[in-house]
Amino acid sequence: MAQRHGEMTGFGVRQSPAPSLVALTVIAGLIISGFLPVLFIGMKGGLVLGDRYLLHVAGFTLLQAGLSTVLSLIAALPVARALARRRFPGRGTIIRLLALPLALPAIVAVLGIVEIYGNRGWFAGVFDIYGLQGIVLAHVFFNFPLAARMILSRLVAIPPESWRLSAQLGFRDRDVWRRIEWPQISAGLPAIAILIFLLCTASFTVVLTLGGGPGATTIEVAIYQALRLDFDPARAAGLALVQLAICSILVFLSLRLGGNMPAWQSFRMVSMRYDGISRLARFGDFLAIIMGLSIFIPPIAAVVLSGVAHLEVGADVAVATIASLAIGVCSATLSLLICWPLAQAAARRRAWSRLSSLAVVAGLIMPPAVLATGWFLLLNRFSVFSVPAPLLVIAMSAVMALPFVYTALAAAVADSARQHDRLCASLGISGVVRFLRIDLPYLRRPLGFSFLMAAIVSLGDLTAITLFGSQGFTTLPALIYRQMGSYRMETAAGTALILALLTLALVMLAGRWSARND
Amino acid sequence: MISLDNVAFDYEDMAMRFSLEVPKEAFVAIIGPSGAGKSTLLSLIAGFDIPLSGSILIGGRDMAGVPPSARPVSMIFQDNNVFAHLDLRQNVAIGLLPSLKLTAAENGETDDAMRRVGLYELRYRKPGEVSGGERQRVAIARALVRDKPVLLLDEPFAALGPSLRRDMLDLLREVQKDKQLTILMVSHQPEDARYAASHTAFVEQGRILAMSPTEEFFQTKNPPELRDYLGDWRS
DSSP states (O other), rough: OOOOSSOOEEEEEEEESOOOOOHHHHHHHHHHHEEEEHHHHHIIOOOOOOOHHHHHHHHHHHHHHHHHHHHHHHHHHHHHHHHHHHTTTHHHHHHHHHTTTHSSSSSHHHHHHHHHHHHTSSTTSSSSSSSHHHHHHHHHHHHHHHHHHHHHHHHHTTTTTHHHHHHTTTOOOOHIIIIIIIIHHHHHHHHHHHEEEEEEHHHOHHHHOOGGGGGGGOHHHHHHHHIIIIOOOHOOOOOHHHHHHHHHHHHHHOOOOTOOOOOOOOOOOOOOOOOOSSSHHHHHHHHHHHHHHHHHHHHHHHHHHHHHOOOOOHHHHHHHHHHHHHHHHHHHHHHHHHHHHHHHHHHHHHHHHHHHHHHHHHHHHHHHHHHHHHHHHHHHTTTTTOOHHHHHHHHHHHHHHHHHHHHHHHHHHHHHHHHHHHHHHHHHHOHHHHHIIIHHHHHHHEEEEEEHHHHHHHHTTTHHHHHBBTBBBBOOHHHHHHHTTTTTHHHHHHHHHHHHHHHHHHHHHHHHHOOOOO | OEEEEEEEEEEEEEEEEEEEEOOOEEEEEEOOTTTTTTHHHHHHHTOOOOOSSSEHHHHHHOOTTTGGGGSSSEESSOOOSTTTTTTTTHHHTTTTTTTTTOHHHHHHHHHHHHHHHTTTGGTSSSSSSHHHHHHHHHHHHHHHHHHSSSSHHHHHTTTTTTOOOOOOOOHHHHHHHHTTTTEEEOOOHHHHHHHSSSSSEEEEEEEEEEEHHHHHHHHOOOOOOOHHTTOOOOO
16 A cells, blocks of 8 residues: 655655754744743833934944945945946955954954054044044945945846847947946845945944944944843833834845845956947046955954064963854854754745744844843843853854854755655655665755854854853853953954954865865 | 948958858848857957958948947847846946936837837836836837947847747847848848848858848758758748
């Protein structure tokens, strides 16, 4: 008698739903335990909608995010256009450099900006970096290269026929811009803008370090201040609700607009271009690239130069390095353990695919400070302060890394399922044997890549450690922050260099690991 | 009308060398295996690629140093012949003036061309709202308003079914007659050549190994490489 193998999946593979259910429960548990206390306390009295402080902070949050987004896009457009239509030695290097600011831990970049534009910096007095100007400057430093890369990836996706057609039809540069480049860019611009706006809204490190008191603070940082400095959990919860509302709207919009997390592209395929040959166009492009480089190279260079000069590996640096690496490894492992069964289930059932991406997006919507507030309230309520701080930091880093890990993993797992499921079913290969013999060898590249991505996210994070850390428990970013706080800028630069090198090593490893195909 | 004399070009690892004489108002089908250099041949004539040496003459005029827009040539690609955000009519009119600020006469010309290819009713649609065959008709209409004596087509109907392909070839031949065009068309289908072309050329390994009137071309099947390429194909 014909027997069905358990639940029929698309490929007739038997798969126990238990691991995916556990993974889903863990995510839901982490997020709900953050959300419910915030909702409960926030609604009970923390959220006073007419509150002047709340309005001011929310207004400042949106103002700085809006300014940062607009300026990032304005800076990115000419740079992306120039890089798209020029071939010159060093172009590939510049495009790779554009990925640098976003990979760099925020605290390192902030230190670089202070070194350049601060009171004792190379360009002291150009900007007032403690306050709105500094915050926007730092956000442009991070996000204009991201925007430039995203716009560039749209431009290089224009089919080569369009360039040939425009050459044959005698388009001038103005026509090429109006008929080809701008339509292609503008279709993607809302998604790029919302992503940057979201990143700036949820940005913590930049505002914590460059914000000037209550006058220039964002919701994310105000939550931290309410929680850790003023010990006013009700106000923290109220702020958290507002932050959650803003971020939900932004994530929803960004998903509607089809905005994706920026992919790691090589931009190797380049179409032959026939436009932009006038002297003026060449000069303009040259200027745009120089301007772009001058925004983001000096702060990095400052950290490197100052760091090399003041490199000292004391006991505190060694301990913080070990703590950072340990937390990175643990949180990356946790992220993978959660994402693996979800990706497996999502590869085979439509319902799971939707459920999994929903859970992961929930992790994206939930700003770290909101999550922390909830956990803080919960632990406080049941006075179980015995949960060790490192565990909280690991859990939070893992949640923050979920979107990266899941997107890197899901497509590859689905690919493996498509390729191997029928064959494995017919040969009776399943369970541990399948994992060791089929999936692990086939997926070790995406697995390694997503592990490294998660480790990079956790390595540079200052949010979790600031919210849960203590005197006895520090990571590298927290140590840099403390050194900056006591005006030991040179020492901070040395530590920042170590953190930056560690991060870059992981980034390069991730790039190599994912690029090699064997 | 078109004459290539020892035109040399390197593409990746292949050294190409083309010599070709195309009489006025000929309809030449170019066949041959993938990667043989068929598309490169058209690109050289259109000016998208620049030869290392040799000369290209169109209508007796040397094309050395002449940019694509100044050559008496229109080109139709396999796809991406249209700008997705412009409607069909604008996609045709852009062949007259990139700024699309047309005079009444030019507007009339555009409408005539749209009627000629049977797209007048669909003229305000966007390319995404019409079929692949209709998008190729837009490209033909644009070539009509541009009114250049040479029309190059790079596998223009490869994505279309047999009957639609015949319709398009019929349209091409009518247009050719009206405008006295010289046509070069790259195709993967020998039957397209049989159906529409006055001459057929065979390209392999960056060389033009044969070119003769179509009837003769398929009867003699010379040289042996052509016989190998066609195998036991019969029209």
